[in-house]
Amino acid sequence: xxxxxxxxxxxxxxxxxxxxxxxxxxxxxxxxxxxxxxxxxxxxxxxxxxxxxxxxxxxxxxxxxxxxxxxxxxxxxxxxxxxxxxxxxxxxxxxxxxxxxxxxxxxxxxxxxxxxxxxxxxxxxxxxxxxxxxxxxxxxxxxxxxxxxxxxxxxxxxxxxxxxxxxxxxxxxxxxxxxxxxxxxxxxxx
Amino acid sequence: xxxxxxxxxxxxxxxxxxxxxxxxxxxxxxxxxxxxxxxxxxxxxxxxxxxxxxxxxxxxxxxxxxxxxxxxxxxxxxxxxxxxxxxxxxxxxxxxxxxxxxxxxxxxxxxxxxxxxxxxxxxxxxxxxxxxxxxxxxxxxxxxxxxxxxxxxxxxxxxxxxxxxxxxxxxxxxxxxxxxxxxxxxxxxxxxxxxxxxxxxxxxxxxxxxxxxxxxxxxxxxxxxxxxxx
Numbered sequence: 001x002x003x004x005x006x007x008x009x010x011x012x013x014x015x016x017x018x019x020x021x022x023x024x025x026x027x028x029x030x031x032x033x034x035x036x037x038x039x040x041x042x043x044x045x046x047x048x049x050x051x052x053x054x055x056x057x058x059x060x061x062x063x064x065x066x067x068x069x070x071x072x073x074x075x076x077x078x079x080x081x082x083x084x085x086x087x088x089x090x091x092x093x094x095x096x097x098x099x100x101x102x103x104x105x106x107x108x109x110x111x112x113x114x115x116x117x118x119x120x121x122x123x124x125x126x127x128x129x130x131x132x133x134x135x136x137x138x139x140x141x142x143x144x145x146x147x148x149x150x151x152x153x154x155x156x157x158x159x160x161x162x163x164x165x166x167x168x169x170x171x172x173x174x175x176x177x178x179x180x181x182x183x184x185x186x187x188x189x190x
Numbered sequence: 191x192x193x194x195x196x197x198x199x200x201x202x203x204x205x206x207x208x209x210x211x212x213x214x215x216x217x218x219x220x221x222x223x224x225x226x227x228x229x230x231x232x233x234x235x236x237x238x239x240x241x242x243x244x245x246x247x248x249x250x251x252x253x254x255x256x257x258x259x260x261x262x263x264x265x266x267x268x269x270x271x272x273x274x275x276x277x278x279x280x281x282x283x284x285x286x287x288x289x290x291x292x293x294x295x296x297x298x299x300x301x302x303x304x305x306x307x308x309x310x311x312x313x314x315x316x317x318x319x320x321x322x323x324x325x326x327x328x329x330x331x332x333x334x335x336x337x338x339x340x341x342x343x344x345x346x347x348x349x350x351x352x353x354x355x356x357x358x359x360x361x362x363x364x365x366x367x368x369x370x371x372x373x374x375x376x377x378x379x380x381x382x383x384x385x386x387x388x389x390x391x392x393x394x395x396x397x398x399x400x401x402x403x404x405x406x407x408x409x410x411x412x413x414x415x416x417x418x419x420x
Contacts, residue, residue: 019365021219073292074266113296120289165380173373181366
């Protein structure tokens with residue numbers, strides 16, 4: 001029950017994009033078309049689950065016993081960069097269909113602050129293994145949910161008339177604000 | 191005189207996050223107050239100058255294939271320095287900025303400048319570029335922070351502005367307010383640009399074009415084309 005609550009809170013109440021402001025550049029960059037949004041969402045779910053697990057293990061098994069917690073930032077970003085590279089090579093060899101589907105989005109994930117942010121939040125909240133997995137997957141699912149909903153809204157902009165100065169990023173940010181307002185309504189649930 | 195130009199472009203044609211739409215996450219997250227905005231901006235400026243200088247010094251040594259990984263390691267080292275210094279001397283600020291200090295590593299302004307400018311230019315230009323872009327970012331964060339603090343909390347730098355009878359517009363200090371505020375500012379900048387362009391006498395744009403073009407190539411992206419990451 002507690003795990004279900006944690007998942008719901010990570011997906012809706014504390015949505016990593018709209019309530020915690022993480023990962024906004026890919027949010028604005030890949031939401032112009034539905035296909036790219038779905039590709040990015042899937043790639044993020046996959047990598048975030050893997051990277052939270054590995055950074056959690058590294059933190060527990062290496063950094064804490066050797067009192068190297070201050071190296072957290074460097075170690076985590078290196079782990080994520082290496083992991084993304086490794087996943088890309090592995091997928092190209094053994095899962096070519098999935099690789100083609102995710103395509104260009106895999107390398108971009110290295111600099112997605114939602115992935116590093118989720119890893120840092122896991123350590124900060126001191127989750128155990130099961131909570132960490134649930135939190136990582138649920139955060140990534142929340143990211144994809146918001147991204148895909150936003151892409152659906154943004155596709156409509158192409159057929160709508162709007163002031164020239166408001167086009168693209170400006171109207172995108174204001175729309176994201178309205179979506180964030182809608183997600184704020186979930187706060188009453190906890 | 192080029193060094194002055196590289197410095198001042200951070201306030202004019204390449205002002206982040208308005209002209210270069212990069213580094214959105216910290217812009218939204220830490221601008222609830224002016225003090226947080228300035229703190230975040232200065233931390234990012236320090237990392238930006240150091241990483242620009244190091245990348246520029248090492249640009250002939252780093253092999254092209256592993257350059258992104260090398261840049262990230264360089265940036266991460268400076269971020270750790272900032273993190274430790276802030277924890278030691280500005281504990282309150284480091285608590286209120288939270289995980290956004292380690293997240294400077296993935297701030298795309300810094301990686302973007304390393305890749306687009308510092309890796310191709312000598313050290314003094316790279317340092318001027320880092321200082322200019324960094325201070326431009328600080329000013330922008332402070333302005334957004336001031337707007338959100340004054341209207342959202344009725345205070346500026348902790349002092350009451352409107353007196354006790356003012357009912358704060360709490361929407362602005364929460365997440366949705368951050369998005370709407372940044373979006374509206376972007377809109378105002380765009381509108382101002384279009385107005386100024388229309389007011390200019392006809393031959394003026396033609397004169398400026400050859401000067402603008404190479405700068406555009408050197409720079410990262412035109413405004414509006416949001417980059418990836420941070």
